[in-house]
Amino acid sequence: MITLFGHGKTTKAIAKRFAGQCQIFDDGFVSNDKDEFGNLLLPPSAFDPTTSDVEIPSPGFPAHHALIQKARNVVSEYDFFKEQMPFSIWISGTNGKTTTTQMCEFLLQKQGAQAGGNIGTPLAELSEKAPIWILETSSFTFHYTKVTAPDIYLLLPIKPDHLTWHGSMEAYIEAKLSPLARMREGSVAILPKAHANIKTLAHVIAYENEHDLAEQLGIDIAKVSFKTPFLLDAILAMSAQKVLLDTVDYDLINTFKIDHYKIEEFRDKRGRLWVDDSKGTNVDATIEALKRYKDDEILIVLGGDDKGVDLQELFDFMKPLHVTVFAIGSNTERLATFAQKEGINLHKCFVIEEAMKHIHAVHTVKSVALLSPAAASLDQFKSYAHRGDRFKELALA
Numbered sequence: 001m002i003t004l005f006g007h008g009k010t011t012k013a014i015a016k017r018f019a020g021q022c023q024i025f026d027d028g029f030v031s032n033d034k035d036e037f038g039n040l041l042l043p044p045s046a047f048d049p050t051t052s053d054v055e056i057p058s059p060g061f062p063a064h065h066a067l068i069q070k071a072r073n074v075v076s077e078y079d080f081f082k083e084q085m086p087f088s089i090w091i092s093g094t095n096g097k098t099t100t101t102q103m104c105e106f107l108l109q110k111q112g113a114q115a116g117g118n119i120g121t122p123l124a125e126l127s128e129k130a131p132i133w134i135l136e137t138s139s140f141t142f143h144y145t146k147v148t149a150p151d152i153y154l155l156l157p158i159k160p161d162h163l164t165w166h167g168s169m170e171a172y173i174e175a176k177l178s179p180l181a182r183m184r185e186g187s188v189a190i191l192p193k194a195h196a197n198i199k200t201l202a203h204v205i206a207y208e209n210e211h212d213l214a215e216q217l218g219i220d221i222a223k224v225s226f227k228t229p230f231l232l233d234a235i236l237a238m239s240a241q242k243v244l245l246d247t248v249d250y251d252l253i254n255t256f257k258i259d260h261y262k263i264e265e266f267r268d269k270r271g272r273l274w275v276d277d278s279k280g281t282n283v284d285a286t287i288e289a290l291k292r293y294k295d296d297e298i299l300i301v302l303g304g305d306d307k308g309v310d311l312q313e314l315f316d317f318m319k320p321l322h323v324t325v326f327a328i329g330s331n332t333e334r335l336a337t338f339a340q341k342e343g344i345n346l347h348k349c350f351v352i353e354e355a356m357k358h359i360h361a362v363h364t365v366k367s368v369a370l371l372s373p374a375a376a377s378l379d380q381f382k383s384y385a386h387r388g389d390r391f392k393e394l395a396l397a
Contacts, residue, residue: 006058093156304375
């Protein structure tokens with residue numbers, strides 16, 4: 001019997017593929033039931049480890065949950081599909097995973113590559129006939145993965161995130177680096193120089209920044225049209241193409257379109273610039289957005305559920321800039337405390353409607369109005385997309 005913990009996208013895909021062979025436990029189930037494929041839906045209290053051959057948690061399923069503690073055969077979906085996994089490229093890091101994965105698939109589409117993992121398609125729905133799987137991989141998945149390893153590992157910089165889940169920054173970094181210990185000779189790991197000395201059989205290419213990496217791999221960065229922070233994503237994706245095919249396609253990468261909600265620029269009828277970076281849900285992502293406009297007057301909407309992370313680095317970065325903060329969300333007062341300490345102008349708005357009213361009053365064609373909250377959205381919105389859509393609606397009203 002296959003046991004699944006959590007009833008999310010990953011486990012639902014496994015349940016569909018192995019119809020009638022699964023029992024699914026979720027905190028939302030209060031009584032015994034069945035799904036449309038004949039799998040059992042059960043409350044956590046009904047779990048008996050002696051009836052289970054293998055337990056697969058949803059990627060974000062908390063490691064401290066009582067079900068994990070009772071389970072005897074916990075594996076990630078990556079380990080579960082180890083035998084079916086073709087040549088694989090894994091992409092991780094704190095910010096930019098999705099864009100790098102999409103760019104990588106875009107560059108390798110002629111070779112039949114398919115992207116999945118955290119992005120879009122669970123492993124249970126990827127084709128075993130595809131010659132290459134490109135997998136966006138979270139630290140949550142790494143926590144449960146003990147056997148499988150990639151053929152190419154692209155690692156973006158690691159910054160503070162998900163610390164509540166992992167317990168510490170050290171544990172978070174350890175999870176991100178864990179595949180390297182399992183990688184074989186002939187495999188390739190491209191990672192930040194901070195982790196260059198890690199023990200691995202893989203061939204390591206350690207980079208300082210996108211310019212350093214491009215130079216090492218013979219990529220002409222002047223021919224790549226992306227700006228910070230997407231430039232590093234593009235160079236990493238091109239690095240995978242170079243390692244695999246010993247070539248890079250500048251024309252193709254330059255036609256790639258960035259997702260919505262990621263430093264998405266638009267102008268209103270008066271020609272004023274607005275930037276929707278609602279996907280900027282942590283400090284590092286917001287710093288990257290600020291870097292792009294560091295020479296401009298910036299009117300930034302900050303705030304939401306910051307999960308208690310240290311905001312000092314963000315305020316240190318903003319201090320020399322010409323920036324005004326419009327604070328919203330559950331951490332408004334916390335943001336105000338940091339701003340007062342650093343002498344940064346901040347308006348306590350609490351909700352986005354109030355913030356946008358203030359911004360409309362002072363925004364000109366010479367300033368940049370930026371939504372890059374450095375926080376999750378669920379304290380006031382259904383999702384980061386809902387937050388971004390509301391920002392656009394109010395900007396253009």
